[in-house]
Amino acid sequence: MKGVIVLCLKELVQKNYGEDKWLDALRISSIEKEPAILPISDVDDALVLKVVDSLLKVLGISMTQLGDAFGDYWVNVYSQRMYSIYYKESDNAKDFLMKMDDVHYTMTKKMKDAHPPRFDYEWKDDKTMIMHYKSRRGLIDIMVGLVKAVGKYYNEPLKVEKLGGDKVSIVFP
Template sequence: MKGTIAICLQDLVKTKFGEDNWETILVKSGLPKDLVIYAHHDIEDDVIMKVINSTCEVLNITLQQAADAFGEYWMNNYAPKKYFAFFTGDKTAKEFLLNMDKLHAKLTDKIENAKPPKFTYDDIDKNTLIMTYISSRNLEPIWIGLIKGVGKYFKENINIEKLSENKVKITFG
């Protein structure tokens, strides 16, 4: 997966939990404590998973808590700065989520080896969306954490009901 995901996690841990914890997480994952990550370089998926698991152990939080913190930070701190062009058009959380399939396809179009997640939708009504997540990586907790982050970014109350492993019903407002 692209290094940008790991850079976001690194920024989040360093700012909210301190540099020492980030170093401990890297060492626990079998990586050098002064590792430099490049946004466009590939990091093997199992290395990223090791880092995420070590984050949970070191910070003593569950995978969903880590994923929620990641989703909130990605949507409210990291991506608006790094990918500001994608934050101009959509006015609501629902519009933004409906754009995520196209955004991931477009963003990774020119990046070699990128395997973006795919999303399909059932647009039920103004306040209800069914969203399905399709990826060989099965990072459902991160997907859910990101949906919550979208709600926070647009300052909307959203409710997420799991319909199956990779399908949720999202209610807005």
């Protein structure tokens, strides 16, 4: 997984839960020395998932809660620093989400070892979309949190619901 995601997770934990919580999670993941991570570095997926698991224990929260916290921090804080152009290019949550497959594919195309998630879009009626999540990482709760946060960014009351491990139902207002 690209370092940018790990760096965002680390900043979220340090700022919203406390510096010591990140270190506690590394310790119980048996990571003695944190490797230097750059946004474009590739961090072993298994290691990231291990730290995520440790964070749930250290913070005493569920994966749903971590997904919501991460989604909000990525969309409304972290990615605004370097990727705000993508948000400004869309006027509403629907247009932004419809671009996400292309954005993930295009922006990681030139990054070595990137395996971005891909998305398919299925419309049930003119307000209800099923967003299919295709990734071997199984981070559907992060996906749900990110979609909710996009609704918050565009000030739209989206109804977001997880449908198993690989799809999310989104009802637009």
